[in-house]
Amino acid sequence: MLEVVILGSGNVGNHLVQRFEKSTDVNVIQWYNRNLPNINSFPKSIIKTNNINNLLEADIYIIAVNDDKIREVSSKLKFNNRLICHTSGSKNLKELSSKNRRAVFYPLQTISKSSDINNIKTPFCIECENKDDTKILEKLCNSIDSKFYNINSKQREKLHLAAVFVNNFTNQMYSIAKEITDENNIDFDILKPLILETANKINNLDPKSVQTGPAIRGDFETIKKHINNLTDIKHKSVYKILSSLINKDYEKL
Amino acid sequence: MLEVVILGSGNVGNHLVQRFEKSTDVNVIQWYNRNLPNINSFPKSIIKTNNINNLLEADIYIIAVNDDKIREVSSKLKFNNRLICHTSGSKNLKELSSKNRRAVFYPLQTISKSSDINNIKTPFCIECENKDDTKILEKLCNSIDSKFYNINSKQREKLHLAAVFVNNFTNQMYSIAKEITDENNIDFDILKPLILETANKINNLDPKSVQTGPAIRGDFETIKKHINNLTDIKHKSVYKILSSLINKDYEKL
Numbered sequence: 001m002l003e004v005v006i007l008g009s010g011n012v013g014n015h016l017v018q019r020f021e022k023s024t025d026v027n028v029i030q031w032y033n034r035n036l037p038n039i040n041s042f043p044k045s046i047i048k049t050n051n052i053n054n055l056l057e058a059d060i061y062i063i064a065v066n067d068d069k070i071r072e073v074s075s076k077l078k079f080n081n082r083l084i085c086h087t088s089g090s091k092n093l094k095e096l097s098s099k100n101r102r103a104v105f106y107p108l109q110t111i112s113k114s115s116d117i118n119n120i121k122t123p124f125c126i127e128c129e130n131k132d133d134t135k136i137l138e139k140l141c142n143s144i145d146s147k148f149y150n151i152n153s154k155q156r157e158k159l160h161l162a163a164v165f166v167n168n169f170t171n172q173m174y175s176i177a178k179e180i181t182d183e184n185n186i187d188f189d190i191l192k193p194l195i196l197e198t199a200n201k202i203n204n205l206d207p208k209s210v211q212t213g214p215a216i217r218g219d220f221e222t223i224k225k226h227i228n229n230l231t232d233i234k235h236k237s238v239y240k241i242l243s244s245l246i247n248k249d250y251e252k253l
Numbered sequence: 254m255l256e257v258v259i260l261g262s263g264n265v266g267n268h269l270v271q272r273f274e275k276s277t278d279v280n281v282i283q284w285y286n287r288n289l290p291n292i293n294s295f296p297k298s299i300i301k302t303n304n305i306n307n308l309l310e311a312d313i314y315i316i317a318v319n320d321d322k323i324r325e326v327s328s329k330l331k332f333n334n335r336l337i338c339h340t341s342g343s344k345n346l347k348e349l350s351s352k353n354r355r356a357v358f359y360p361l362q363t364i365s366k367s368s369d370i371n372n373i374k375t376p377f378c379i380e381c382e383n384k385d386d387t388k389i390l391e392k393l394c395n396s397i398d399s400k401f402y403n404i405n406s407k408q409r410e411k412l413h414l415a416a417v418f419v420n421n422f423t424n425q426m427y428s429i430a431k432e433i434t435d436e437n438n439i440d441f442d443i444l445k446p447l448i449l450e451t452a453n454k455i456n457n458l459d460p461k462s463v464q465t466g467p468a469i470r471g472d473f474e475t476i477k478k479h480i481n482n483l484t485d486i487k488h489k490s491v492y493k494i495l496s497s498l499i500n501k502d503y504e505k506l
Contacts, residue, residue, distance in 0.1 A: 090475055090478070108443055108444070108446070108447055109446060109447055109450060110447060110450055110451060110454065110463075110465060112454075112463070112465075115450075119453075120446075120450055121446040121449075121450075122446065123443050123446055125443070147443075149439075149440060149443050151439065151443075154437075155437050155438070155439050157478070157482065158433055158434070158436070158437040158439065158482060159433075159434065159437070159439055159443065159444075160479075161433060161479045161482050161483070162429075162430035162431075162433040162434050162439075162444060163430070163444065163447060164466055164467065164479060164492075165426045165427075165429050165430040165433070166426055166427055166430045166444050166447055166448050166451065167447055167448075167451045167465065167466065168464065168465060168466030168467075168468065168469075168495075168499065169426050169491070169492075169495045170423045170426045170427075170448070170451050170452075171451060171454075171455070171460050171463060171464055171465075172460075172464070172495050172498060172499055173418045173419055173422050173423045173426065174418075174419055174423075174455050174460035175460040175461050175464065175498075176415075176418050176498075177415035177416070177418040177419045178415075178459070178460055178461070180411055180412075180414060180415040180418070181411070181412065181415050183411070184407075184408050184411040184412070185408070186402075186404065186408050186411065186412055186415075187402060190361055190376050190378070190400075190402050190404075190412065191361070191412075191415060191416065191419050192455070192456060193361070193362060193373070193374040193375065193376055194361055194362055194363060194416060194419055194420055195419050195420075195423070195452050195455065196374075196452050196453070196456075197362060197363055197368075197373055197374075198363055198419065198420045198423050198424060198452070199423075199448050199449050199451070199452035199453075200372075200449070200452075201363065201365075201424075202424070202427055202445070202448065203445060203449075206431065207424050207425075207427035207428040207431055208428050208431070210363075210365070210424060211421065211424055211425070211428065212363060212365075212420065212421060212424075213417055213420065213421030214417065214421075215421065216421075222343055225343070225410070226413075226414045226417060229410065229411060229414050230414070234494060234497070234498055235498075237494055238422070238491075238494055238495065238498070239417075239422075241487060241490055241491055241494065242421075242422045242425050242491065244487070245425060245428075245429075245487055245488075245491070246421065246425055
């Protein structure tokens with residue numbers, strides 16, 4: 001049984017507590033947060049504290065706080081040589097205080113408090129200073145049936161950037177589409193099966209190999225019509241630059 | 254029982270034949286294609302022809318050919334006053350010859366021959382010149398358990414544009430991400446659960462309300478780092494313009 005202390009009550013902290021609570025191989029023995037009311041409601045079996053000097057002894061301390069608070073929180077810990085990890089995609093392992101055994105335990109997923117933990121798969125990016133600690137974090141992932149990948153800090157920075165494209169910017173594509181449907185009294189729901197299938201399609205196929213649409217076809221007439229139809233000047237720019245990435249012939253026009 | 258003739262053997266033609274073959278309320282009585290070998294293999298029960306003068310009498314003729322061939326194919330039909338429809342997202346209903354009852358039956362989905370018709374939902378955009386024909390196309394959708402929406406040609410043009418954003422351009426986001434992971438020896442598979450969840454999330458929520466990431470947070474330090482990390486100058490431009498759409502403060506910097 002792995003004993004874990006969670007620090008922080010944001011989306012990731014909450015998600016991890018819920019995940020671990022469902023596992024018979026992990027025990028969240030304590031949950032720390034500056035503001036007790038944020039964590040007091042759930043789950044009752046876990047000891048809560050807002051005093052960072054009172055942390056219990058555990059196998060792993062997971063610091064799930066805002067990126068800019070990682071350094072401060074890890075420095076305040078009153079013990080040495082224990083396994084501590086942060087959960088950030090963009091911060092180096094060295095952001096953590098070196099008085100403890102440092103690691104990263106980054107869930108590569110878009111997690112909100114409303115996420116249904118029964119239906120969401122979360123792979124973890126693991127990075128440890130000490131080889132033996134890697135095994136502990138792997139065991140932690142196995143205990144919640146999650147895939148894990150060994151990703152160093154330099155790779156994680158790039159991966160986080162890639163995640164911005166597939167999550168933040170893809171969601172922005174959905175927003176632009178919704179603006180277009182709203183403007184034209186079209187039910188946005190009609191696009192949802194297409195959105196899902198677009199994501200499903202690359203489960204087995206390289207995105208380059210499934211690219212479709214006017215740009216890849218070289219259908220410059222439709223492209224021109226589409227650009228004319230867009231009312232937002234920035235949307236026009238997005239359309240143009242993405243089309244020129246899909247088809248290099250486009251920019252020659 | 255609705256009797257249907259399909260014209261064309263592209264992705265849409267193939268998909269429709271397979272869908273209708275599974276329904277007990279529709280009968281594909283004939284499949285036309287210029288090149289017989291493209292359609293001869295499947296399914297054996299359907300009569301095939303490459304002679305457009307030999308089409309059987311049917312309730313609906315579905316012209317699933319390339320956009321630029323719709324006019325020509327519909328003009329060549331040797332009968333009048335029957336219900337004919339094209340399946341294009343971007344062409345007006347009037348692209349069809351007026352000697353027949355014109356309609357549009359546009360499947361809003363990314364369809365390839367490898368698509369698993371058992372797991373793919375396809376809503377249809379319906380437009381008819383005659384009210385009574387709307388009922389026939391609605392019946393056709395019901396027979397294959399597909400949702401339908403009444404969308405006129407002007408709306409369909411905008412919807413097709415919105416579909417370019419959620420399909421073609423979203424897929425381009427996936428391609429950029431794959432370039433980044435490939436460049437850094439990271440397994441692209443690690444991003445797939447995030448890609449799926451990003452799509453799933455807007456099933457019940459407005460994309461604007463679930464926007465996350467450095468841009469919406471106003472985390473300009475991370476944005477700067479990300480732009481420096483991108484090696485492709487166009488990817489930098491995409492990053493900048495999408496960030497400025499997500500957060501209007503970004504462009505003021």
